[in-house]
Amino acid sequence: MRQADYSEGKLDGEDALQKLTSLTNGYMLSSILFAAVDLKIFDIVNEKPRSALEISSITGCASEGGMQRLLLVLVNLGLIDAGPDGLFRATEVARKFLLSDVRSSLVAGIQHHHRHAYVPFRYLGDAILSGKPQLGRNGQGAAGSEDLYESLAAGTGEYEIFMRAMNSFSVGVGERMAELVEFPLEPRIYDIGGGGGQVSLELVSRLPGSRVTVFDRKEAIDYARKHLAKHLGDQLECIEADMFSLGAFPKADVVVLSAVLGDWDEAKRKVIVENAWSQLKAGGKLLISETLLDEDRRGPSSAILLSLYVLLLTQGGHNFTPTEWREFLGAVGIDEIAFIHDHDNGYRDLIVCSKPLG
Numbered sequence: 444m445r446q447a448d449y450s451e452g453k454l455d456g457e458d459a460l461q462k463l464t465s466l467t468n469g470y471m472l473s474s475i476l477f478a479a480v481d482l483k484i485f486d487i488v489n490e491k492p493r494s495a496l497e498i499s500s501i502t503g504c505a506s507e508g509g510m511q512r513l514l515l516v517l518v519n520l521g522l523i524d525a526g527p528d529g530l531f532r533a534t535e536v537a538r539k540f541l542l543s544d545v546r547s548s549l550v551a552g553i554q555h556h557h558r559h560a561y562v563p564f565r566y567l568g569d570a571i572l573s574g575k576p577q578l579g580r581n582g583q584g585a586a587g588s589e590d591l592y593e594s595l596a597a598g599t600g601e602y603e604i605f606m607r608a609m610n611s612f613s614v615g616v617g618e619r620m621a622e623l624v625e626f627p628l629e630p631r632i633y634d635i636g637g638g639g640g641q642v643s644l645e646l647v648s649r650l651p652g653s654r655v656t657v658f659d660r661k662e663a664i665d666y667a668r669k670h671l672a673k674h675l676g677d678q679l680e681c682i683e684a685d686m687f688s689l690g691a692f693p694k695a696d697v698v699v700l701s702a703v704l705g706d707w708d709e710a711k712r713k714v715i716v717e718n719a720w721s722q723l724k725a726g727g728k729l730l731i732s733e734t735l736l737d738e739d740r741r742g743p744s745s746a747i748l749l750s751l752y753v754l755l756l757t758q759g760g761h762n763f764t765p766t767e768w769r770e771f772l773g774a775v776g777i778d779e780i781a782f783i784h785d786h787d788n789g790y791r792d793l794i795v796c797s798k799p800l801g
């Protein structure tokens with residue numbers, strides 16, 4: 444579905460102008476949210492109602508005037524309330540999504556967009572002209588590498604922000620897999636590029652007797668071991684491994700590639716899928732979680748925005764239609780494929796690839 448329709452007959456002047464103005468000003472709105480999250484405004488006013496002066500002092504603000512302006516914009520946006528006592532409070536939406544430590548928190552995702560994607564997006568025109576990522580422009584946080592994961596690893600704390608963001612983007616993905624796919628009893632599952640472990644944790648919680656292994660780079664595994672500490676044991680483990688040269692492990696019933704393949708060019712994607720496929724038993728399943736593009740490539744909006752995000756942040760990453768996935772997987776020798784469209788339910792879509800028996 445399109446985000447807006449400016450076609451003749453629907454081009455009501457006011458409406459079109461309003462939409463174009465919000466497109467023009469969109470960067471200001473993002474910046475307001477980024478600043479408020481960085482300054483922990485929502486956590487601060489959620490602890491107890493506070494005045495602008497108190498908030499300025501807690502955040503180490505040199506001038507109360509600037510803080511007052513930011514707070515009033517946040518009130519205007521409905522993210523905080525100002526009482527007749529002149530004190531600011533968190534609204535329900537902020538309490539649900541904008542506090543640092545609630546399950547439904549969007550904070551890590553917001554920080555990731557701010558620190559890793561916002562500056563590259565400023566150079567979108569250059570990326571379109573050159574066809575090259577603009578990650579190196581990201582002086583803040585991620586260092587000057589054009590490889591997303593090397594760049595995150597080079598910055599202090601950046602990998603952890605990315606892992607926390609991915610965990611929040613992946614909430615529900617493992618649960619949906621457990622609901623929508625038939626798993627054998629007590630399955631052995633490999634989650635390759637499993638990141639902070641959100642998908643693995645959901646799988647292990649939903650599938651009694653399952654044994655799940657997260658494979659990822661050292662930086663991710665360090666974070667996952669910390670984050671999953673109280674769940675680690677016989678059923679859930681984390682192993683440092685390179686998905687381009689995975690070692691030999693006992694064959695798995697199910698291999699998961701969640702939000703992994705869209706980051707790489709075709710040659711690298713092929714190596715990852717071949718490695719994942721080779722870890723599977725005959726009759727096993729490869730589950731690929733990605734956001735599918737519509738066949739006409741005009742939507743959904745999350746997928747087309749993501750296709751620009753990977754243009755800017757990765758070398759050759761892309762989003763694909765079901766037909767393109769079928770062609771790509773077919774070329775790797777994977778033919779038994781089913782697509783589960785889950786986007787309208789608020790989850791990534793699922794591609795289920797079955798390995799023939801014998």
Ligand SMILES: C[S@@+](CC[C@H](N)C(=O)[O-])C[C@H]1O[C@@H](n2cnc3c(N)ncnc32)[C@H](O)[C@@H]1O
Pocket residue numbers: 592609610613635636637638639640641642658659660663684685686687700701702703
């Ligand atoms: C977009 S994240 C997805 C994380 C997780 N699967 C999820 O759905 O939340 C991609 C993951 O690929 C991992 N990755 C990147 N390069 C890798 C490599 N060479 N070997 C193993 N994992 C890698 C990253 O560390 C990251 O955790």
